Amino acid sequence: MNLTEVASATATPSALVLESIVSELRSVRGKWRRSQQRLQEIGGRELPSREVLGAILLELCGALFPMRLGPPDLLQENEDRYVEETLNQALGALLHQVKLEYRHRARLKGAENGDIDQAAFNLVRQFGQALPGIREILDTDVLAAYHGDPAAHSVDEVLLCYPGVRAVIHHRIAHALYRLGAPLLARLVAEIAHAETGIDIHPGATIGAGFFIDHGTGVVIGETARIGNNVRLYQTVTLGAKRFSTDSEGHLSKGGERHPIVEDDVVIYAGATILGRVTIGQGSVIGGNVWLTHSVPARSHISQAVNLDDRAIEGAGTGLRT
Numbered sequence: 274m275n276l277t278e279v280a281s282a283t284a285t286p287s288a289l290v291l292e293s294i295v296s297e298l299r300s301v302r303g304k305w306r307r308s309q310q311r312l313q314e315i316g317g318r319e320l321p322s323r324e325v326l327g328a329i330l331l332e333l334c335g336a337l338f339p340m341r342l343g344p345p346d347l348l349q350e351n352e353d354r355y356v357e358e359t360l361n362q363a364l365g366a367l368l369h370q371v372k373l374e375y376r377h378r379a380r381l382k383g384a385e386n387g388d389i390d391q392a393a394f395n396l397v398r399q400f401g402q403a404l405p406g407i408r409e410i411l412d413t414d415v416l417a418a419y420h421g422d423p424a425a426h427s428v429d430e431v432l433l434c435y436p437g438v439r440a441v442i443h444h445r446i447a448h449a450l451y452r453l454g455a456p457l458l459a460r461l462v463a464e465i466a467h468a469e470t471g472i473d474i475h476p477g478a479t480i481g482a483g484f485f486i487d488h489g490t491g492v493v494i495g496e497t498a499r500i501g502n503n504v505r506l507y508q509t510v511t512l513g514a515k516r517f518s519t520d521s522e523g524h525l526s527k528g529g530e531r532h533p534i535v536e537d538d539v540v541i542y543a544g545a546t547i548l549g550r551v552t553i554g555q556g557s558v559i560g561g562n563v564w565l566t567h568s569v570p571a572r573s574h575i576s577q578a579v580n581l582d583d584r585a586i587e588g589a590g591t592g593l594r595t
Contacts, residue, residue, distance in 0.1 A: 319373060319376060319377060319380075320373060320377055321370045321373045321374050321377075321457060321458055321461060322370065322373075323461050323464075323465065325366060325369075325370060326370060326458065326461050326462060326465065327465055328366070329363050329366050329367050329370070330443065330446065330462060330465060332359045332360075332362060332363035332366075333360075333363050333404075333446060334442060335355075335359055336355075336356045336359045336360050336363065336404070337404065337407065337408050337411065337442070338408075338432060339352050339355055339356055339359075340352065341429060341432050341433060342432070342433075343355060343359075360401065360404075364397050364400075364401050367397055367400070367458075368393055368394065368397045370458055371393040371396050371397055371455055371458065372389055372390065372393045374455055374457045374458055375389045375392060375393055376389060377457070378457075396453050396454060396455060399453055400449055400450065400453055403449045403453075407445045407446065407449060410445060410482050411441070411442060411445055413482040413483045413484075414438065414441045414442075414445075414482070414483065414484050414485065415428050415431055415432050415438060416428065416483070417483040417484060417485040417503065417505070418431040418435055418437065418438050418485045418487075419431050421485045421487065421505055422435075422485075422487060435489075436469070436470035436471070436472065436486075436488075436489045436490070437470070437472065437485060437486030437487060437488070437489040437492075439466065439469065439470055440466045440467075440470045440472035440474060440486060440489060440492075441474075441480075441484055441486065443462055443463065443465065443466035443474075444463065444466065444474045444476065444478070444480065446462055447459040447460070447462040447463045447466075447474075447476035448476050448477070448478070448479070448480070450462065450476065451476035451477050456476070456477075459476035459477075460475075460476060462476065463475060463476045470489055470490070471489065471490035471491060471492075472486060472489045472490070472491075472492045473492065473493045473494070474492070474494045475494060475495055475496040475498075476496075477496035477497060478494045478495065478496060478497070478498040478499075478500065478512075478532070479498070479499045479500065480494075480498075480500040480504075481500055481501045481502035481503070481504065481537070482502045482503070483502050483503040483504075484500065484503075484504055484505075485504075485505045485506070486505075486506045486507075487505065487506070487507050487508070488507060488508040488543075489508055490508050490509070491508055491509035491510075492506055492508065492509065492510050492511075493510075493511045493512065493513060494512045494532075495512055495513050495514055495531065495532035496532065497529070497530045497531055497532040497550075498512045498532035498533055498534075498535070499532075499533075499534045499535070500512075500535045501535060501536045501537035501538070501539070501555070502537045502538070503537055503538045504535055504537070504538070504539050504540075504541075505539075505540045505541070506541050507541065507542050507543040507544075507561075508543050508544075509543055509544045510541050510542075510543070510544070510545050510546075510547075511545075511546045511547065511548070512532055512533045512535065512547055513532065513546065513547070513548050514531040514532055514548060514549065515531070515548040515549030515550075515566055516549070517531070530550050531549065531550055532549075532550065533547045533548070533549065533550070533551050533552070533553060534550070534551070534552045534553070535547075535552075535553045536552065536553060536554055536555040536556075536557075536571070537555045537556070538555055538556045539553050539554075539555070539556065539557050539558070539559070540557075540558045540559070541553075541558075541559040542558075542559060542560050542561040542563075543561045543562070544561050544562040544563075545559045545560065545561060545562065545563045545564075545565070546563070546564050546565070547559065547563075547565045547566075548564075548565070548566050549566050551565070551566065551567055551568040551569075552568040552569075553565075553568070553569055553573075554568075554569055554570045554571035554572065554573060555571040555572070556571055556572045557569055557570075557571065557572060557573040557574070557575065558573075558574045558575070559575045560574075560575055560576035560577060561576075561577075562577055563575050563576065563577055
């Protein structure tokens with residue numbers, strides 16, 4: 274029984290209350306749309322769908338790892354057929370979502386749609402062509418997780434069970450979409466992983482091969498972060514921005530390289546926070562709960578110390594402590 278039926282059964286004025294609420298909500302929506310100079314959306318909701326993207330992601334994961342993330346009854350002799358059929362469905366659905374993003378962007382800019390169909394087709398074709406390379410780099414990530422965790426008994430275990438691996442799979446897909454020109458879809462893919470794993474990786478972040486996030490929950494990696502090869506992070510690590518510039522009206526300025534550069538073979542332990550466009554030199558180890566806003570040279574070892582300030586970083590080298 275809905276609220277209107279309840280109102281009729283109990284002789285209360287709930288239906289009149291609902292009519293008032295609906296009217297007030299319409300007024301609030303109108304006020305927002307006028308303030309944002311939004312054009313009237315004709316023909317229904319014309320935005321990419323998080324639900325549809327979730328289904329596309331499941332299909333893409335199955336196509337990338339058919340005998341591990343594909344259907345439970347799949348036989349190896351049928352792999353190619355399954356991959357072909359799954360990609361045909363996933364990429365077809367993705368094509369529609371890309372068109373929705375392009376149209377949404379054109380509406381916001383008040384621009385003509387142009388040849389959206391062809392542009393969307395080109396993007397999806399390039400994304401499909403990128404999938405073998407995505408699988409190759411994901412293989413290095415899976416191996417890094419297996420070799421980096423003594424509790425892991427097989428590569429299959431880390432692929433099936435580890436949230437860090439799941440988040441990285443989503444990131445590799447999201448980053449490809451971001452680079453090809455679908456930032457809204459990329460962000461939705463990233464946020465699906467964030468909701469499922471607690472790991473927040475902006476799709477713009479550039480991450481090298483052999484990347485492993487152990488445990489994972491609470492990890493944050495910003496849009497302009499650059500991470501090299503064979504880097505390992507633990508839970509609640511933040512690679513964030515130190516400060517944000519503002520425009521003449523006090524609004525945050527968009528863009529700019531504001532997140533850390535982490536070079537090859539770096540390990541960053543749980544709870545460490547690294548802020549700003551700083552560089553963590555190759556082979557460095559950043560200890561747990563360290564707060565770092567300065568660059569450190571290669572092969573540095575940074576850990577917490579009592580009553581030491583940032584001057585300890587000056588002249589740093591191997592064995593540096595802050």
